[in-house]
Amino acid sequence: MLPNRAFCYLKPKDGSWMAMTVELTIDGKKITTSEDKTILEAARENGIYIPTLCYHSKLSPIGSCRLCVVEIEGVEHPMASCTTPVAPNIVVTTKSEKLDKIRRDALKLMLVNHPLDCPICDAGGECDLQNMVFQFGIDQVEYKANKVEREEIPFSTPLIRHWPNRCILCGRCVWACREITGNNVLEIAEKGYDSHIEAIYPEKCLSCGECLSVCPVGALTDNLSPIKARKWQAKRTLTTCNHCSVGCQLEINTFEDKLINITTKESEGTNNGSLCVKGRFGHDYIHSEERLKQALIRKREDLIPTDIDEAISFAAKKIGEIKEKYGSDAFAGVGSVHLSNEENYIFQRFVRSVIGTNNIDSLASLIFEPLSEALIPVLGMGLMTNPLNDLLLSDVAIVIGTDLDGDHQIVANKLRWAAYHNDLKPVIVDPREISLSKGFANVWMRPKPSTDTVWINGLIREIISRGLEDKDFIKKHTKGFESLKKFVEQFTPEKVEEITGIDQKDLKDAAQLFGEAKAGAIIFGSGIIGQNDSVSAIRSLGHLALITGNLGKRGGGLYPILPRCNTQGAWDMGLNPLYFPGYQPVTDDGAIKRFKKLWGLPIKNEKGLSLVDIFLKASEGKIKAMIIMGENPLVTFPDSSLVKKAIKNLEFLVVIDSFLTETAELADIVIPGVTFAEKDGTFTSCERRIQRVRAGLKPLGESMADWEIIAKISEMMGHPMNFSTPKDIFDEIAKVTSCYGNITYEQLDEKGGAWCYLGKTPRLFEDGFPGGKANFLTDDIKLPQKKENKEFPISLTVGGNFYNYLIGSKTKRAKGLALVYPDNFVLINDEDADKKGIKDGDMVVIKTENGELSLPARVNSNIIPGVAHLKISFNDIDVGKLFKADKAIVPYKIVNASIEKA
Ligand code: SF4
Ligand code: SF4
Ligand code: SF4
Ligand code: FES
Incomplete structure (x- = not known):
């Protein structure tokens, strides 16, 4: 299989893909290119145009349309240049009367059956067939073939409409679904005149629209x-x-x-x-009709529409009064993992300087608290170490605690590409059967929940016992290996199997694969980050990456997958009680001095309250006022009962949001913010890439960008911030943080983004570890306790279709998503269900120590006994009430539960 052209720039430096060069002649021009190229690619590289229709740079060559034919000296018949590899000294002609006739005939044959409905076709004006017909000046089709009328049949997803009569049978959709999504939903059915595109496995369709995006004509349209x-x-x-x-x-x-x-x-x-x-x-x-266009103010029990300036002015006055009466620390700010860097920056500046408290946080802390606690002592940083495109170069990837096709399909696509083109061997770790475990995984391990620390250390032990650890790397870059070696001795394959349920052979196979990998990647999601012993499990993953020398290496790396678009940015911007923007401690005198000078107001030199503590203290009546900006904690925080109690006890709550969310309904003032499509700014992705957000639409009604609302409140409190645009705010961020330092807004526009923690490359640790060496630290690793819980015997894990859990306010209002993923359900193992007399489709009651929910059950063996999985779609469901948040690191993905037939 030829390497995918779109990714050729990623060829590894070690030369493993290095192709030999060849010389050839195209249209009289001498060309030197690599031997893995096709004639079409060699021509394009050298500015020689060859028409194409079925060729697509993301796909393997299809060779169905015959438009790209070329003549090769000494070869009798013209050849398709998209499928013919270059060869030394061949002489190629791309333009001749003979070729012109073949191309015109191919187009005319397509037109025999193609309706001339360009005026009503969605693709009109951007249709490759239309463009080709125009380019070749075809104004009539003289062939007298019978026109085939194909019946319209439903496509694999209601989000895409299939117009069979417009289909030119190029095959791109079939190839895209197979090669990019790995699903093989589509095929070209039947032969000759009866050929047509058919969805043979519609149940596997992810509704991703990859097929739609590659269709060169209007045969697939956005429904x-x-x-x-x-x-x-x-x-x-x-x-x-x-x-x-x-x-x-x-x-x-x-x-x-x-x-x-x-x-x-x-x-x-x-x-x-x-x-x-x-x-x-x-x-x-x-x-959505539900978008807020006006501000709302509480008059007795009701929220009444009011002028936005009045609402802002009232909010400013009231915040000032509460600060005066109770002091700064009676206030707290909750920012958002889906607002821009600029909005979150200005928000924390307002809370820290104008209000004067470090009580500020966001949902990012649920992710970064465990990541930081686990990895900073070991590696010096708790972040994704490599760019996602490095996965294309990995030869083994361990994927833990995430259904990538459901949560982050683009990452799953990269793994599929690497498996297809680079022989990547996936090791999937999930107690559930997920799309990547079926037919894709080389090894699939199904551990019992909360036993990850055990199998990861078992894997480390096995790798060391086979002598597959990277001895040079360990010697050069790490400290404490001998103590790690001693620590992992206890995790024999037998013991791992006893505790985790993982078959000893699977563990050994995984150890052999990962130990031998030239570039091994470790991808982990909220199934690890949001579990009970997350710190121990993540730290053990750090150790695993270190012993195999997979840090600071192309294709290696640790990839914590973050849930929301700006989870990384929120943390970077100082939306947390411990750090100013750029991780400068709030207790550091130098940092305090700098920010005090810049912001012109006193700054508190004490740590503030974390998100959990904010809600706990508010529920005790110790926090009196709060601004919640762009977040809906009543749905998105794991303990909704706590949030309800906290809000009830507040004297004053301001919510800034584009919808009247469940939280906004309880506010005293609601100020309408805008969506991402109506504002400028930046988001920072999980791979630490800072990228531009650009306004394509005007703000709706009186709504305003959240940064403008905060700036106005600040101004009304007597502290104008003097920012006119998000660019001004970004300039200040670049000035005060080293990780965003030296980056300009213009650069982000020109280069399509910039890496934070720039260094020389986007890869962390390529130049070594902060402090010289990484540490193996085993003292704090906790092992799961064997406790039988008779009342709540089931380990209930929670996940969303496409991460709806902990989100909701936008996705549940997206009509298409609700259409294709309508149902919430709980997946129960058939043996467990049998014991309780539960049948597939029955309503069940899930109870935890904190609350209960009723849902339909799905019963099968796709999950191991003793574990159930609550799958949330794009609908309202208060999952948060099943959880309890009483400590900084909240397990929000797993809880002990009982399940009974309703
Ligand atoms: S929407 Fe995606 S999964 Fe469905 S058929 Fe198209 S490419 Fe395949
Ligand atoms: S539906 Fe579009 S992409 Fe698929 S074969 Fe037909 S024309 Fe090609
Ligand atoms: S939700 Fe994530 S994977 Fe999907 S398109 Fe958006 S950024 Fe990409
Ligand atoms: S582009 Fe080569 S055959 Fe279609």
Whole structure:
């Protein structure tokens, strides 16, 4: 298989892909290129045009359309240049009468069956067939073949409409679904005149729209577009997806200030032109009828519409009064993992300087608290170490605690690419059967929940016992290896199997694979980060990466996958009680002096309250006022009962949001913010790439960007901030933080983003570890306690379809998402269900120490006994009430439960 051309720039430096060069002649021009190129690629590289229709740079050559034919000296028949590799000294002609006739005939044959409905076709104006027919000046089709009328049949997803009569059977959709999504949903069915595209496995369709995006004509169209407009009428604004943290680049297509649809540019972003269902079809919430257009103020029991300036002025006055009466620390600010860096920066500046407290946090702390506690003492940083495109170079990847196709499909696509083109061997660790465990994994381990620390240390032991550890790396870059070796001795394969349920052979196979890997990646999600012993498990993963020398290496690395679009940015911007922006401790005299000078106000030199403590103290009546900006903790925080109690005890709550969320309904003042499509700024993705967010639409009604609202409140409290645009705020961020230092807004525009923690490369630790060496630290590693819980015997894990858990306010208002992922359910192992008389489809009651929920059950063997999985779709469901938050690190993915038939 030829390497995918789009990724050739990523060839490893070690020369493992180094192809020999060859010389050939195309249209009289002498060309030198590498032997793994096709004639088409060699021509394109050298500015020689060859027409194509079925060729797509992201896909393996298909060779179906015959438009790219060329003549090769000494070869009798013209050859398709997209499928013919270059060869030494061949002489190629790309233009001749003979070739012109073949190309014209191919086009005419396509037109025999193609309706001339360009005036009503969505692709009109941007259709490759239309362009080719125009280019070849074909004004009539003289062939008298019978026209085949193909019946319209439903496609694999209701989000895409299939127009079979427009299909030119190029095969791109079939190839894209197979090679990029790994799903094989589509195929070209039947032969000859009866050939057509058919969804043979519609149940496997992820609704990602990859097929739609590669279709060169209007045979697949977006079935969700609320507004119709011609391609040339649409305004395209390149921006960053505001759902998950991958940070895909996409274009908002708008007409008359309304979103038409979402498209992509292959050249932009880590997504390389792909999107998941949320990115492609999950943005119509922007025009939801439920958007807030006006501010609201509480009059007795009701929230009454009011003028936005009045609302801001009232908020400023009231905050001032509460500060005066109770002091600064009676106030707390909750920022957001889906607002921009600029908004979060200005928010923390306001809370720290104008109010005068460090009581500020966001949901990012649920992720970064365990990451930091686990990895900073070992590595010096608790972040994703490598860019996501490094996964294309990995030869083994361990994926733990995330259903990547559901949570971050773009990352799963990269693994599929690497498996297809680079022989990557995946090791999937999940107690559930997920798409990557079926037919894709080389090894699939199914540990019991909360036993990850045990199997990871068992893997380390096995790697060391086989002599597969990277001795040079350990010697040069680490301290404490002997104590690690001693520590892991206890984790024999037998003991690992006894505690975790993982088959000894699987553990050994995984150890052999990962130990031998040239570049091994470790990808882990909230299944690890949000579990009970997350710190011990993550620290053990750090050790695993170290003993195998997989840090500071292309294709190696630790990849914690973050949930929301700006989780990383929120943490970087100092939305936490311990650090100013750029991780400068709030207790550091130098930092206090610098920020005091810059902000012109006194700054507190004491740590503030974490998110959990903010809600705990508020529930005790010790926090009197709060601003919640762009967050809906009543749904997104793991303990909704605590949040309810906390809010009830507040004297004053301001909520800034684009919807009247469950939290906003309890506020005293609600100020309408804008969505990502209506504002400028930056997000920082999970791979630490700072990317631009650009406004494609005007703010709705009286709504304003959250940064403007905060700046106005500050001004009304007597402290103008003097920012006119998000760029001004970014300039200040770049001035006060080293990780965003030396980056300009203009650079972000020109270069499509910049890496924070720049160093020389986007890869951490390529130049060594902070402090010289990494540490193996085993003293604090806790092992799971064997405790039988008779009342709540089931380990209930929680996850969303596409990360809806801990989100909700936008995705649940995206009509397309609700259409394809409508159901919440709890997955129960058939043996467990049998014991309780529960059948597939029955309603069940899930109880935990903290609350209960009723849901339909799905019963099968896709999950191991003793474990259940609550799968949340894009609907309202108060999962938070099942959890308890009473410490800084909150296990929000797993809880002990009982499940009974309702
Ligand atoms: S939407 Fe995605 S998964 Fe479904 S058929 Fe198209 S490419 Fe395949
Ligand atoms: S639906 Fe589009 S991409 Fe698929 S074969 Fe037909 S024309 Fe090609
Ligand atoms: S993978 Fe994440 S960033 Fe990319 S389109 Fe999907 S939700 Fe958006
Ligand atoms: S582009 Fe080569 S055969 Fe279609």
